[in-house]
Amino acid sequence: MSSLVKNVGTIGGLTLISRIFGFARDMLLARVLGAGLAADAFQLAFTLPNTFRRLFAEGAFSVAFVPMYSRALHGSEAEGGGEAAAAKFADDVLAVFLWVLLVFSAVAMIAMPGIVWLLARDFQAVPGKFELAVFLSRMTFPYLALISLVAMLSGLLNARSRFAPGALAPVLLNIVLISGITAGWWLRGDSGDDRIVAVALAISVSLAGVAQLAYLWWSVRRAGLKLHMRLPKFTPQVKKLGMLILPATFGAGIYQISQFVDTFFATSLPQGSLTLLKLADRLNQMPLGIVGIALGTAILPMLARHIHSGDNAEAQRLQTNAFEMATLLTLPAAAALAICAPAFVTAFFVGGKFTLADGAIMANIVVALVAGLPAYVIVKILNPGFFAREDMRTPVWTALASLIINIAINLYVVERYGIVGLAGATAVSASINCLLLYAVLHRRGWFHFTAKLAGKVARQIVAVAAMSALLWWMMPMLAPYYGGGVIDRIWSLAALVVAGGAVFFAAAFLVGALDKDLVAMLTRRRAKKAAP
Structure with a gap:
């Protein structure tokens, strides 16, 4: 557990x-x-390069590449493993992967009008909107090729338990994008032409990809690894990787595929709906990214090693610990976001061109999205149970079932409930996918929900209920301050966060929801860091 806690x-x-x-x-x-x-x-x-990034680069490619590279790296030379075998596999993959990315990106950029039409044909109803979307999409799409190479380099480091560079790379993206917004705002001046800001942002997306790739390349070289450019050759290992990637693209990415479905439906709704959905998803992505990506990234190489060595007990223990950590962090996060959505949206987003009416709609979207937050994260824990065993088919079928249900629900709710109904359908489909994945793992004896784990989760729910009651009481009392000056916004939100967090962890400690060994482990880690 200490390794999992440290890596997460x-x-x-x-x-x-x-x-x-x-x-x-x-x-x-x-x-x-x-x-x-x-x-x-x-x-x-x-959305186009970013969703492909999550679906393919950080999803399908990573879950297929990391176990194979890890197996080659940690295997004995008699089994065809070791440093030399791992280096050859990485070079062979890079040689093919690079050309695939270049060809795919070129074709997509040429076909961009058709792609945008498929996703947002209703943009044509607003003069200039469709054409601007095509132009901006062509400018941002090179980011996919760049970030896919970043994902491969991160995989090399993750297999060696060097997680920091890959986790730090997205910071560069956001720094460059903030610079792009600032530059666009300055160039727009008093003209009021928002297209100038949008173009500056689109350019900054691809520039961010260049910055991330340069950083990861430097990190890989610093770790003592060298990659060599070769002529593409479809070796048996590369072919095997390709066969694993195809189903994993679907199986690992129900949430990302749902993003395309949501985009299609959102663009048919009143102008601004797509923007409100994406901004609401940012609040949802905070705990999902911090907890879900961290757990999923950390657990995959560790799980692959246990399964490869035949240690099924350790594999079960690892997934149980990850499940407990996921619910401990996501259940209170989901409840707090649902109750405090109006406060967070008003304090963080309302201002400038973003109106109170926009904020009210966005708060409702947040409530609908976070209903599926625990499921989004738990899927990140359950999927590696299949990927580490190179079973890519089962997640395909569960994802397909969930996606069909998502589309069916959308056809019913979007017309009646608009963008909020669409967000709720995404949460429902993710929960169904989570249940299906667990049912198969349990049936095959690969992972089961123990009575001890059930008891921990039940205690966590009790602590969440105590926190929720407090937040429900505090919300109307502090309502006048969420949209006030900067100081009022800061202290009112801080009061909600501090009070809610204190009550949750106090209640969790009293009812036994916190693992004492985990607390002791974290305390020891802090003490070691504080020691001179």
């Missing part, structure tokens, strides 16, 4: 820094662009 702490801490910068980026974006034509066009342009 490293990844989660650095991801938190990235999310804070990302949050600052979206706060600035909301005030500068609001929820209008240019904002919607940029959100679509950013």
